[in-house]
Each structure stands twice: as structure tokens, then as C-alpha cells.
Amino acid sequence: MNNNLVVYNTLTRKKEVFEPINAPFVGMYVCGPTVYGDVHLGNCRTFISFDLIYRYLVHLKYKVRYVRNITDAGHLEGDHDEGDDKFSKKARLEKLEPMEIVQRYTIGFHDVLRIFNTIPPNIEPTATGHIAEQIEMVKEIIDNGFAYKINGSVYFDVEKYSKEYNYTILTNRNIDDLIANSRDLGGQDEKKGRLDFALWIKAKPEHIMRWPSPWGWGFPGWHIECSAMSSKYLGDTFDIHGGGMDLAATHHTNEIAQSQACHHTEPAKYWLHTNMLTVNGTRMSKSAGNGFLPAELFTGNHHLLKRGFSPMTVRFFMLQAHYRSTLDFSNEALEASDKGFRRLMNACALVEKLQTSDHSDVDIAKLSRRCYDAMNDDFNSPVAIAELFEAARVINSIHDGKTCIDQANLSLLSTLIHDFVYDILGLKEETIQTDEMGPLVDFIINLRLQARADKDYATSDKIRNGLFDLGIQLKDNKESTSWSKV
């Protein structure tokens, strides 16, 4: 077991050595999407970041239970703890059942994440599937004295909680300032304190998504589902809780409060937060209307895009930035990643074809060590990728016959590429039909070789240009001609 891994813990605001509570087992909970609309690229970044983290933990031989929820109930439009939830509103707009909305966008979410080559979580619980657990948790919080009932709704008493616990432990804010600065919600508010939040919300007569509870018909507040489901599947205290940075101040702060109030323990040892994807320096978000949909990016069908970019290019682009840094989205940046990604993958494809020598000019163990050092330093994929480009340079140089490698080092190199490029970074070759096309292309290449041997360059160039238009690029070496997809 590798215990050199260091992770940045939002809770302590510093990097800490990663020590699972129950090694080799690791429990990881990541806040998933609210499925009332299409996921945009910003959402995808978070899930791709945690996919990287999950993949690396698995690579380190941890037995990870990865839980990521689907929020399909209880997420209100505003924070007034009144009015519609997002599903009811969307359902009315589209004249559908709320659960049709949920189903449609859950499927869309899964499709997108599959395209990005992310590994599904081990458990993907839904809020609607865990109403009973949420009710039980609310009851317990009431029994422990940290929540109160009003008119069929239940609210968490932040002021009371903050007398015994540090409510703002995650974000280190001053609670008095928070109270002073939080928005005045106007006259109809049922809540006692401005920071109080709903655990259970009474359903209005027209509200479709409703369940019976000790407090009448209603639906759960947004935050309680994660507390209920994470503790159900991972225990009262588990190893990693993750999500986007935007969730830390409110959602995760409230999760910690609920769990403390219910279980008298902090829910997670390490809190990991991923940073935002920005467009022109501003956060991509649904409400700001600057969100790209994955489909728009792939097709290039968006007014800010010059052309489309493939899913793996986008994944690679995201992994070239550290997960805790903002990443700005632009045509130029995508273009650069696209070219770099292809160069890397072309080199990786050459590894199996390399010839060995009886001595080696390269020390792959050292290179490998640097890749691990990078990933062990809070999953620093950009540095790992930089090292992999060094590997690519080595591979190309060997392939060109300018550098020698022995069998032992070649074996290490092959393992390095396999482990890091494919398993950990989760990149994959996007070209399809290579196996079927191979013999066909080889046949054409042989025809062209004959033409070249006859110095019939008109024909040989015609073949090369024709294949290029079909997306196949020929590369003439001294001895032979190789090809790759454009």
C-alpha cells in the first residue's frame, strides 16, 4: 500500500498525508448532479476530476467504495425554502411528470459521463429512493434538539448548533458576520434564524412529489439526502467527501452540521473540492447562461466555438490543469490540447512496436517515479502529463533509432504508459475500426510503395492526399510507411 499520497483537505486548509480510517478500504462520497436539466461542461469537470482521484486510489490498490448520488427530489428553486422544487418547475414547463424529467436527465448524465470515459460509482443512490432514511435522520436531529417543527416543515437550528459545534468549520467564516450579511428573506419566513435551513418541507396542495412523514405530507430538504445516504453506505464517518467548490459554503457546511447533530461525529475525514471551469474568466454556470453542453462542444455547434473537439481531447484538456485550479475555456487552449493529446497517443501506440537493444540510454524507473510523485502530490495530473510527454519523446526517439532501450526498460515503459495514460488518466484512443481498416490501409500503402519505387510520384502523392482526406495520414520512413488517424 502506497502511503505517500498527500491530499489537500478543505477542512484543515492544508495538504495532509492520506491515511484511510480502515485501510485498505476507502469510502468516498461525491455530490452528484441535480437531474432537472442537461449537465454542462463545468459539471463534467468535477466528475472527471473525481474520476481521476478514484482511478488513482484504485491503482494504489485501495478498496474504494465510491458513492455518488443523484438528486432527484427536494432541490428548491431558491433558498427561501418555499415554492417549487426544480423538478416540479421543469415538469410543468415541459408538461411531463417530474419523474420523467428525472429519468430523462439521469440518462443524459450517464451518457455524457460514459463518453468521457469515467468509471461509474459503486453505488449511485437517489434521494427519492431514500426518503425513509432521510425522515429517520430528521427525527433524530429533532430528538437531539437541533431542529424545530413549524407548520409541517422542519428546520435546522443553526444558532443552537453553533453554540456546541463550529458551524463554519469548513469555510472558516465568522458566524456573526454570516448572520449579519445573509439576505433578509422578508416577512413570510417561518425560520427562526437567518441561517436555518429546511430538513423537511411541507408540500403545497399542488405539489406532486410528496411523501408522508411524521410532520405531514412533504419532501426532504436538499442537504439531508447526502447526509442520509453517505452514512447509510459509508458509515457515520468515512474517508473522502468531495464535490465542487461552490458546494462547500452552503451544502457541505450544512451536511456537516446535520451529521454532527445526528451522529455526533464529523461525516468525513478529508474534504476535497474541485475548482470551477470558467469561460472568459467567469464561472460557467446554469444561471449565468454561459454553460457549454457536451454535445455543443463535440459538434462545435456553439457561437463561441470555432470547431468541435472530441471527448478525449476535452478530458485531456481538463487533466492538464490541476483540479483545484480554475480552468479557462477557449478555442486556443482546446486546440493546443487537441494537438498535444494526439502526439501523446500516437507515441503510446508505438510502444509495442519498439525494438530493444542490449543496453539502454534511458532510465524509465526514474521517469516512472516522477509520475508517481506527481500523482501522490494531491493528484497533480498536469505534472504527470508533463512527464508522460517526456516518455513520448523517448518513445519517438527510440522509434526513430536515435535512442536505445533494453528489454527491462521497455517493459517498464510499457507498464508506465498502460498504468498512467490508460488506467489513471483514463485516456483512450478514439480511433475506431483500426483492426478492420488495418489490412486495407496496408494494401493501399503497398500499392503506393510500388509507385514510389517506380518514381511515379504523381500517383503516390495522389494516394497520400486521398487517404489524408479520408482521415488517414501516411508517414514515410526510410524503411517503411506508417499511418495514423488524423
Added chain:
RNA sequence: GGUCGGAUGGCCGAGUGGCUAGGCAGAGGUCUGCAAAACCUCCUACAGCGGUUCGAAUCCGCUUCCGACCUCCA
């Protein structure tokens, strides 16, 4: 207004008290029938102003600018 985080070469992005990533773009070269690819070489930056230090892009202070959170958002 409060809290927090940033400002790195043409662009994107790591790093962080001395060894000064990487990708893309650009320049030159090798190879080649010509290309392409690949390889080699070059381009050596850390917002501004002070301070600490033998030495700072990295630490401290101030200034300017930007962003996030504080309201649903990954």
C-alpha cells in the same frame, strides 16, 4: 461590504526560497523525391512598488487588477 483565492513567456498551464515543468504557437536544423510525422536547437516569463535574505517568481508588507463564496449552481 464580509470571507477566501488568484495575477507566470504569444496562448494554455505546473511549480515554488538557489537546480528556473510541460503542451500549443513561432524560428532554425536533421531526415525525406516532396510532404507529414519525428528528433535536435532556439525563444527563458513570473502584476507593480518596497522589505527580509548571500540569494525571491517563490517569504513579508503595501498598491492595482481579477475571480469565487456570502442567493440555486459541480
